[in-house]
Amino acid sequence: MFVWRLLCTVGTICCLLITNCRGEGAWLRQDTSWVVNSTGTPRVSNGVTYDAAKALDGDTNTYWNVMDTWRNYNNWYIVLDIAAPLNLTRIAANCNGDTNHDIAAFKLQSSQVGSPYSWEDVVSVDNVQGGTDQRQEFGGFQGTARYWRFVVTRTHGGWQPYLTELNLYSISPGCLNGYVFHQHSRRCFKAFNDRTTYNGAVSRCSLDGGTLAIPRDNTTNEFLIDLKNGVDNNAWFRFGLTDVHQEGVWMWDDNVPLGDFRPWGPEEPNNGNGNEDCAEYFPESHSKKNTWNDGLCTKADRKFICQLSQLGFWE
Ligand SMILES: [Ca+2]
Ligand SMILES: [Ca+2]
Ligand SMILES: [Ca+2]
Incomplete structure (x- = not known):
């Protein structure tokens, strides 16, 4: 030793x-x-x-x-x-x-x-x-x-x-109460059992010092799917991806462009009614289960997932 x-x-x-x-x-x-x-x-x-x-x-x-x-x-x-x-x-x-x-x-x-x-x-x-x-x-x-x-x-x-x-x-991560650590992404996540608009969700995450979740790769995405389904498998959950600034140009909430990993549901993103600009997970119970949808940012019935850095750690 x-x-x-x-x-x-x-x-x-x-x-x-x-x-x-x-x-x-x-x-x-x-x-x-x-x-x-x-x-x-x-x-x-x-x-x-x-x-x-x-x-x-x-x-x-x-x-x-x-x-x-x-x-x-x-x-x-x-x-x-x-x-x-x-x-x-x-x-x-x-x-x-x-x-x-x-x-x-x-x-x-x-x-x-x-x-x-x-x-x-x-x-x-x-x-x-x-x-x-x-x-x-x-x-x-x-x-x-x-x-x-x-x-x-x-x-x-x-x-x-x-x-x-x-x-x-x-050598151990620490997460704010209620958040769960994900080793692969080295982030803490929480699926909220509350419903709100996209802006409402951003504000709530911000209260905890974080942002909406950013599932940039498959491992993180799978982790978030399990997390949200553990909270409510009939709900739609928002995460931090939008094309509000330019239609069809999807940006993560940390201003990084969406990469090759983009598990949209069948026929998504479809920009339904010409104004679906905020990403969310289809519910587990939906036919497009757990894939990504572009939905209305203003819909107040969506749940959401926030992410934070580990407590006390440098990025
Ligand atoms: Ca759109
Ligand atoms: Ca859509
Ligand atoms: Ca000093």
Whole structure:
């Protein structure tokens, strides 16, 4: 196991060797709103607050600096709520590089419940280098939780840590409540059991931070068909494809032109009555079952499928 971990630092080689490394994981997109608590009071100087969010802002010029702790306090922590339970396997930290305030040791804890938390150690690390502001990565652990606590248990000079950046690596996807993850497309999907127009559906997806679903290939299309039929196999479900801008020129809702994959139903798209511009699935119960139809955008009796990125992941 140790050898695998060693090789894992060489990225590509590792990915040839072990299944955990098939490129499914990713460094999470940091979010300052993850910070829900931290030790002491942050330093405020010249109108700048050196709060814990400074360690999650993606900026190596800003750092967390807590004021009211003494030397060798050794219990400086940041509590994070990463919004969904994710499976973390690596952590990276950047320090200030001045040695005195550089982290020497830390532990990472997780809690399965929100406040009041129930912290359990996931990993302890005591070989963090001082005197450098370079990013240092640490692996060899695995834990799944929504709540995490990063605890600095020692610094090289005993003084409070100047933590510049903290990064987390996850191998599991996380989806907003009610959404289902689809590995192939690396997207989260939800078939809504509500009826509305095309614009209504776009708005509803947008509320969740997403768009109407985009089944660009057969694998994703089959996944969505199962998903919608699980919700209602008599309903028509909208997805994100229209020819509203130019008749007959079908565009996905992310402005990518429709490619060769286009499983329209028999005699579709027919632009019925000259104004069918929004794509939808025929119901499972229809004779053209589960194929695509061009329908009226304004019809309010259609259900719909939304898609989102995985929580916390870069695109
Ligand atoms: Ca920063
Ligand atoms: Ca049309
Ligand atoms: Ca039609």
